[in-house]
Amino acid sequence: MVQNIDSILQENRLFPPTADFANSASINAAKLQALYQQAEEHHEGFWAELARSELAWKKPFNKTLNSDHAPHYRWFEDGKLNVSYNCIDRHLPDKADKTAIIFEGEQGDTRHISYAELHQETCRFANALKAQGIASGDRVVIYMPMVPEAIIAMQACARIGAIHSVVFGGFSAEALKDRIDDASAKLLITADGGHRGGKIVELKAAADKALESCGDSLQTVIVLKRTAHDVTMKAGRDIWWTDATQGLSDECEPVWVDAEHPLFLLYTSGSTGKPKGIVHSSAGYLLGTIVTMKWVFDHRADDIFWCTADVGWITGHSYVAYGPLAVGGTIMVYEGAPTVPDTGRFWQLCETHKVTVFYTAPTAIRALMKSGDEVPNRYDLSSIRLLGTVGEPINPEAWMWYHMVIGKTRCPIVDTWWQTETGANMIAPVPGVVATKPGSCTRALPGMALDVVDEEGNPITTPNKGGLLVVRKPWPSMLRGVWGDEARYIEAYWGMFNNRYYVAGDSARRDEDGYFWIMGRIDDVLNVSGHRLGTMEVESALVAHPAVVEAAVVGRPDEIKGEAILAYVVLKGARPEGGKDATLTQELRSWVGEQIGAIAKPSDIRYADNLPKTRSGKIMRRLLRTIASGEEITQDTSTLENETILLQLQGKE
Numbered sequence: 113m114v115q116n117i118d119s120i121l122q123e124n125r126l127f128p129p130t131a132d133f134a135n136s137a138s139i140n141a142a143k144l145q146a147l148y149q150q151a152e153e154h155h156e157g158f159w160a161e162l163a164r165s166e167l168a169w170k171k172p173f174n175k176t177l178n179s180d181h182a183p184h185y186r187w188f189e190d191g192k193l194n195v196s197y198n199c200i201d202r203h204l205p206d207k208a209d210k211t212a213i214i215f216e217g218e219q220g221d222t223r224h225i226s227y228a229e230l231h232q233e234t235c236r237f238a239n240a241l242k243a244q245g246i247a248s249g250d251r252v253v254i255y256m257p258m259v260p261e262a263i264i265a266m267q268a269c270a271r272i273g274a275i276h277s278v279v280f281g282g283f284s285a286e287a288l289k290d291r292i293d294d295a296s297a298k299l300l301i302t303a304d305g306g307h308r309g310g311k312i313v314e315l316k317a318a319a320d321k322a323l324e325s326c327g328d329s330l331q332t333v334i335v336l337k338r339t340a341h342d343v344t345m346k347a348g349r350d351i352w353w354t355d356a357t358q359g360l361s362d363e364c365e366p367v368w369v370d371a372e373h374p375l376f377l378l379y380t381s382g383s384t385g386k387p388k389g390i391v392h393s394s395a396g397y398l399l400g401t402i403v404t405m406k407w408v409f410d411h412r413a414d415d416i417f418w419c420t421a422d423v424g425w426i427t428g429h430s431y432v433a434y435g436p437l438a439v440g441g442t443i444m445v446y447e448g449a450p451t452v453p454d455t456g457r458f459w460q461l462c463e464t465h466k467v468t469v470f471y472t473a474p475t476a477i478r479a480l481m482k483s484g485d486e487v488p489n490r491y492d493l494s495s496i497r498l499l500g501t502v503g504e505p506i507n508p509e510a511w512m513w514y515h516m517v518i519g520k521t522r523c524p525i526v527d528t529w530w531q532t533e534t535g536a537n538m539i540a541p542v543p544g545v546v547a548t549k550p551g552s553c554t555r556a557l558p559g560m561a562l563d564v565v566d567e568e569g570n571p572i573t574t575p576n577k578g579g580l581l582v583v584r585k586p587w588p589s590m591l592r593g594v595w596g597d598e599a600r601y602i603e604a605y606w607g608m609f610n611n612r613y614y615v616a617g618d619s620a621r622r623d624e625d626g627y628f629w630i631m632g633r634i635d636d637v638l639n640v641s642g643h644r645l646g647t648m649e650v651e652s653a654l655v656a657h658p659a660v661v662e663a664a665v666v667g668r669p670d671e672i673k674g675e676a677i678l679a680y681v682v683l684k685g686a687r688p689e690g691g692k693d694a695t696l697t698q699e700l701r702s703w704v705g706e707q708i709g710a711i712a713k714p715s716d717i718r719y720a721d722n723l724p725k726t727r728s729g730k731i732m733r734r735l736l737r738t739i740a741s742g743e744e745i746t747q748d749t750s751t752l753e754n755e756t757i758l759l760q761l762q763g764k765e
């Protein structure tokens with residue numbers, strides 16, 4: 113499993129914050145030191161104090177952490193609050209007119225929504241959900257384009273205690289159906305369509321298809337008119353957003369929920385074919401997003417904060433829909449592709465809306481870097497003061513480009529390591545204090561007990577020796593479970609070390625300065641453009657095609673995407689000449705797109721008579737990975753049942 117985790121990357125450049133940034137940052141070295149010390153000395157007390165100072169409680173909590181049923185941890189469990197109240201209402205006394213959301217569509221349409229307006233719209237939509245019979249604890253699926261109403265829908269669910277499950281608009285009807293059924297959702301919020309790359313994303317059509325074969329839990333579909341193209345509305349089931357909210361009050365008393373009340377489910381890939389519904393709590397989750405907005409993003413009242421992630425991913429939950437609003441910030445939201453009308457779009461948006469904090473994925477940076485310096489150089493990026501990255505390790509070349517060309521060497525870069533399961537940033541530099549190194553997410557944040565251990569669970573103290581990334585202590589924004597699958601929660605995250613540590617599924621090393629370097633996944637999970645995809649999910653999709661008998665999927669290093677998907681496929685019929693068949697490959701790629709979504713389409717498919725297997729029938733993926741990356745095979749292949757297949761897979765036959 114974790115043999116040979118040795119580090120190859122050696123990056124020694126160190127970038128301390130500029131004096132300007134350090135002097136104006138809200139966390140200075142002394143403050144950070146004090147936070148670490150408090151957290152170290154009294155983990156629970158540290159978090160309790162933050163929960164009291166950062167959250168508005170309806171009923172204060174007395175019990176900080178309940179570990180009686182570990183690894184099911186409960187934080188602040190006897191307190192009551194409402195997340196939407198914390199994100200909106202509590203800012204109204206002094207920030208009612210402050211802009212909460214700046215929106216720009218791909219076609220250039222813009223909107224500014226103040227906190228007062230966000231409050232009205234959220235309340236009105238919450239009343240609409242109630243009018244459709246939605247109550248606290250009910251599941252609501254959101255399948256929306258990246259428009260303010262997606263955030264309003266999430267906030268409205270939170271307001272009435274409904275548990276939302278946002279499904280990324282790029283996922284297929286099939287994926288949507290699975291998620292609706294797994295959560296037994298009662299209501300779906302979607303749109304007629306969205307805009308992306310000059311085309312309409314057919315959300316309503318996909319929703320209709322999903323609903324054809326869904327179970328009968330789902331009763332109602334609320335449809336936002338965004339593109340205004342023709343869609344079918346099913347009588348008795350579908351209702352337009354405007355009709356659903358017509359005549360309803362713009363006041364809605366929040367439902368005060370227990371701190372542990374689930375705020376949302378978000379499905380993410382794991383080592384099996386079925387995505388897991390990660391469950392997050394209300395209070396603990398929100399606290400994680402708030403403290404990291406302050407520590408990592410150095411939140412200031414006049415910031416224009418732009419996290420480019422879609423609300424369909426955890427980043428779009430924590431750093432678009434919740435965290436920045438909970439601290440009373442102004443967010444930028446863009447619906448569309450970064451390449452429309454050209455690759456300068458992100459920079460134009462930064463210039464037009466005076467973005468101060470810009471947070472994106474390494475894959476986007478690499479793609480934009482490719483179009484050269486002159487594109488960003490056309491824009492005034494002087495409003496930007498802080499840059500962030502998330503989703504995968506950033507290669508030093510892209511880091512340097514981000515630093516020089518976008519940040520003009522002035523802006524710190526916060527490389528933030530975290531996961532859907534962790535709810536908020538866990539390892540990241542505090543930008544006014546911690547010197548950064550290109551490619552490292554630096555240090556764990558206060559109160560986040562990360563470590564690198566060996567396969568026996570012993571902490572690795574030798575610098576640069578790789579091991580497993582684990583969390584030694586519970587933290588408030590941690591996942592609370594896998595929806596409807598207790599066994600999987602234990603097995604996937606806690607089983608390896610008998611509930612002692614949370615196992616992140618990443619390998620990592622720490623260097624001489626104690627900085628963390630993430631080295632990759634230890635399971636069969638790919639990271640394609642910063643998005644997690646299970647190899648098994650793609651394989652299940654492939655073998656569901658009538659022409660396919662067997663499939664194995666591996667990642668291959670890719671300049672832009674980080675990892676590209678390569679599939680080895682055994683067909684029912686004969687192997688095509690030379691192991692390639694462009695027409696069938698096209699068909700299979702579209703097929704996978706329909707089963708999961710466009711991001712899961714293999715970049716390439718190779719056809720083989722057979723796959724390399726051990727005598728017990730297990731596919732040797734490590735071997736396939738080696739072949740996929742074009743490296744020489746150094747592994748022992750003597751246990752292979754069909755050693756000769758290697759030549760064919762390598763294209764030597």
Ligand code: PRX
Nearest residue numbers: 502503504505527528529530531532630644
């Ligand atoms: O492998 C790590 C990688 O992304 C995984 C989490 O994926 P997901 O739950 O989809 O969330 C992505 C956004 C938070 C991790 O297990 N990852 C995330 N951030 C980084 C990273 N790898 C290296 N450096 C990062 N900053």
